[in-house]
Amino acid sequence: MKHRRMPRRRIVVAGAGIAALVAAGVTFQSANASESPKTPELQTLSAPAAGKLASTLVEHLGTDAAGVYYDTETKSLVVNVLDKTAADAVERAGAKARVVANSLAELDGARTTLKKDATIPGTSWATDPVTNKVVVTADKTVAGTAWTKLSKVVGALGGKAELKRSKGEFKPFIAGGDAINGxxxxxxxxxxxxxxxxxxxxxxxxxTTSISTWTDADGKGVGKTEKTSFPGDDFGLVKYDSGVDHPSEVNLYDGSTQKITGAAEATVGMKVTRSGSTTKVHDGKVTGLNATVNYEEGSVSGLIQTDVCAEPGDSGGSLFSGDKAIGLTSGGSGDCSAGGETFFQPVTEALSATGTEIG
Structure with missing residues (x-):
């Protein structure tokens, strides 16, 4: 097998709060006391750099932070906040602040209600920082009393949630990076x-729930399943057979590969690429985090939601951004002709749960 192609609190703006942010590497715009105040400068950031800044700001803003996303047009970090004090802190850090109505606690409460009252096969929900709402999506199979029930639950959540339709059907993308067969x-x-x-x-x-022994396209043994987590999560760990090459690369299906040097967290707005054995390589962006999708086989939570297409057989394939591993293809709706929503298991969670590292 040519495995060289295989993928692999609210803060006080002065004093200790600012000192902590500066110590964490966040640069604030400042003016000499004798000068007129200057307008904070919006930083131009790469998606990984925006992710790091987001983590720092969210940690120190605590409950005043209400979500973050990456604006690909301005290449800047946008942070949702609940008041002007928090907004000032965000802007001093070089990010853009938006004062929004819904806190993360309120949105999490909406998600809890959905889990309790609307866990219906063919539905999904994810927190969308751009709209500051929980976006609930129903696929084409949700009809009749199920649709009525779902509409009632979402409607009762008022401005904290909105309901959308998907033309496809939510399902894991298994047909029956590089193809692996069972x-x-x-x-x-x-x-x-x-x-x-x-x-x-x-x-x-x-x-890996249903396949324990894996082969390549030529029928040569590749490895054996050692750990599986599905539903709830959606990742599996396979131990390679002796002698199978295993460089840390993703197949780009054009005769080249993308080297993978580590893993990173997804950020809404991040540009990502997916590689899979059915539809090869496709690009898109992250549209939601901590998504829940209700497959017929059970619910999976904590997923990355994207607009990258995928089809059966792409399951498990690589989602990456540059040289960083981001996710594992789980499932979704649509195809690479009509488009749709696709969900990914975060790689960072899978690495932690299996005690592994990129390599």
Missing amino acids: PDGRCSLGFNVLKDGKPYFLTAGHC
């Missing part, structure tokens, strides 16, 4: 990892 289907390899110095790879949990 007796009952085909999936895609996600990322190569190391555990105690030994080679493994990550793929989708709904794949």
